[in-house]
Amino acid sequence: MKKIPFLTFLLSIILLVSCNNKNSEEQLRQRELDLQLRIDSFANVEKEYQALLQMKDSIVKADSLRILNDSLSSVVKFWPQHLAGRWNGRLVCVESNCSDYVIGDQRVDTWEFKSDSLNLYADLLNNKNQIVRTYNAAFNGNNIVLSFKTDPAVSKTVAMQTTLSEINNDKMKGSHTITIDSDCTAKFTVEFTRPSSNKK
Structure with missing residues (x-):
């Protein structure tokens, strides 16, 4: 008879652990899903950041080219075609x-x-x-x-x-x-x- 309470106790622990295991698995899946959403969100932010960097670089390059063209046009001299x-x-x-x-x-x-x-x-x-x-x-x-x-x-x-x-x-x-x-x-x-x- 002593075995029955012990078996009952053991069975209840197994059931409790298996229930907790299911909850843990569900929580783990939810955490993985949240983590993936955060990773995707971070990837989108990274893409936007890279696009902004490229836009900044192209603006800087365009400004540099404009400044270079302005300085060259003030230095380089040509006769107008009708005078050359x-x-x-x-x-x-x-x-x-x-x-x-x-x-x-x-x-x-x-x-x-x-x-x-x-x-x-x-x-x-x-x-x-x-x-x-x-x-x-x-x-x-x-x-x-x-x-x-x-x-x-x-x-x-x-x-x-x-x-x-x-x-x-x-x-x-x-x-x-x-x-x-x-x-x-x-x-x-x-x-x-x-x-x-x-x-x-």
């Missing part, structure tokens, strides 16, 4: 106190308006298309100023400046001044026209 290229130049002396130039003297030259990544310039060419002289150039949208100076070390210093104030697609007019040794000056009218092969 070859021009025939005709100079007529209108005033001179130099022995080298007489009023009425005329000159016809070929000029080529060029640019590199930093500067505007114009080459004066001879009849063999060889560069005789290169003028530094400045263009403000209304006027073109071409300037040349010989090296100060040479015995005869010469400064030349051409100012073109009437600018059209196929004709430009202005003045040309030559100063020699700072004590004689010759002034010219200048007219540039497009060579017939360059006209459109």
Whole structure:
């Protein structure tokens, strides 16, 4: 008889443990489900974070490109298309106190308006298309100023400046001044026209 209470006690413990086991399994499943929901939620937050990082990077890159383009456009200089290229130049002396130039003297030259990544310039060419002289150039949208100076070390210093104030697609007019040794000056009218092969 002693065995029956003991068996009853043992059976009740087994039942109690098995019931607790079912509850534990259910709780464990619920915890796993909650954990998976949290993992999924975290993964979504991570995706949103990565998308925001990519958007930030693209905005930074776009800003960097804009700043680079702005700085390059302020540094890189080009002649407008209607001014770049070859021009025939005709100079007529209108005033001179130099022995080298007489009023009425005329000159016809070929000029080529060029640019590199930093500067505007114009080459004066001879009849063999060889560069005789290169003028530094400045263009403000209304006027073109071409300037040349010989090296100060040479015995005869010469400064030349051409100012073109009437600018059209196929004709430009202005003045040309030559100063020699700072004590004689010759002034010219200048007219540039497009060579017939360059006209459109």
